[in-house]
Amino acid sequence: MRIDLHTHSTASDGTDSPAELIRAAAAAGLDVVAITDHDTTGGWDEALAARPDGLTVVPGVEFSCVHHDADGRRVSLHLLAYLADPDNEALQAEWTRLRAGRVTRGKLMVENLVADGYPISWEQVSALAADGSVGRPHIGRALVDSGVVPDVSAAFGDLLSSRRPYYVRKPDTDVFEAIALVRGAGGLPVFAHPLARRRGPVVSDETIAAMAAAGLVGLEVQHPDHDDADRAHAAELTRDLGLLGTGSSDYHGTNKPTPIGVCLTDPDVYEQLVALPTARTPVGP
Ligand code: AMP
Numbered sequence: 553m554r555i556d557l558h559t560h561s562t563a564s565d566g567t568d569s570p571a572e573l574i575r576a577a578a579a580a581g582l583d584v585v586a587i588t589d590h591d592t593t594g595g596w597d598e599a600l601a602a603r604p605d606g607l608t609v610v611p612g613v614e615f616s617c618v619h620h621d622a623d624g625r626r627v628s629l630h631l632l633a634y635l636a637d638p639d640n641e642a643l644q645a646e647w648t649r650l651r652a653g654r655v656t657r658g659k660l661m662v663e664n665l666v667a668d669g670y671p672i673s674w675e676q677v678s679a680l681a682a683d684g685s686v687g688r689p690h691i692g693r694a695l696v697d698s699g700v701v702p703d704v705s706a707a708f709g710d711l712l713s714s715r716r717p718y719y720v721r722k723p724d725t726d727v728f729e730a731i732a733l734v735r736g737a738g739g740l741p742v743f744a745h746p747l748a749r750r751r752g753p754v755v756s757d758e759t760i761a762a763m764a765a766a767g768l769v770g771l772e773v774q775h776p777d778h779d780d781a782d783r784a785h786a787a788e789l790t791r792d793l794g795l796l797g798t799g800s801s802d803y804h805g806t807n808k809p810t811p812i813g814v815c816l817t818d819p820d821v822y823e824q825l826v827a828l829p830t831a832r833t834p835v836g837p
């Protein structure tokens with residue numbers, strides 16, 4: 553069984569449409585794929601409609617969150633929410649607020665870049681995002697199309713980095729509030745790439761323990777942004793805290809070099825995850 557529990561489509565910052573994402577999952581020989589766009593369930597219907605007979609699709613969302621730790625440090629973090637009720641009003645209201653915040657923030661980042669002479673526009677970025685959740689990868693794609701950088705990763709390495717003055721924060725959700733919202737909507741919260749230090753500061757083990765006590769069900773252990781030591785430490789945390797340890801590619805189409813299915817979830821872990829009570833069930837054969 554090949555199980556990939558974290559992928560993106562054009563409903564957020566991936567480059568495959570939801571139907572193309574499902575075809576890519578089948579072509580990669582996956583048995584189970586989760587569609588987890590940022591702050592939206594907008595890709596679910598198209599993905600489910602495109603599902604071939606042999607593939608199971610797990611509807612999910614990657615929820616943009618923030619935590620302020622004991623020394624006042626602000627840490628941005630991502631929570632995967634699987635199998636929540638897509639009609640839950642509190643959850644959808646929060647995701648609607650986050651998507652609106654992404655637009656305001658995207659416009660500000662484009663203004664900052666334009667003020668320094670970079671030849672892009674909000675119209676261009678907004679067209680690239682189409683109806684999906686807009687993010688830095690869309691600004692990166694505009695910078696590629698305008699000949700400023702060779703690829704989106706080069707844009708992230710420099711102009712789009714949070715260390716550069718063009719960067720603007722998104723109005724993300726407090727992670728403990730997010731865990732409560734997801735659980736309240738019958739969903740399963742799993743902490744995405746918890747130790748991905750390359751992206752910025754990460755939360756402490758104590759915060760992960762507090763998240764577990766608040767209703768977190770798992771940690772992403774196998775992830776392209778985790779090195780061997782990160783994977784070993786995340787696996788140890790799952791044992792200490794009674795959490796499930798998942799594995800996923802975080803596929804973004806051509807916006808990132810990572811192929812779909814490059815990291816996988818153990819079938820036993822998947823069975824334990826989907827045996828938990830949820831508002832929705834995976835859709836499969
Ligand atoms: P944002 O959420 O708008 O701040 O942008 C962060 C998103 O960009 C995350 O979903 C990342 O997966 C994605 N991302 C991070 N680093 C890169 C990279 N080097 N190339 C492409 N996308 C990236």
Ligand code: FE
Nearest residue numbers: 560565590804
């Ligand atoms: Fe992304």
Ligand code: FE
Nearest residue numbers: 614630744745
């Ligand atoms: Fe993420």
Ligand code: ZN
Nearest residue numbers: 558560614802
């Ligand atoms: Zn992701």
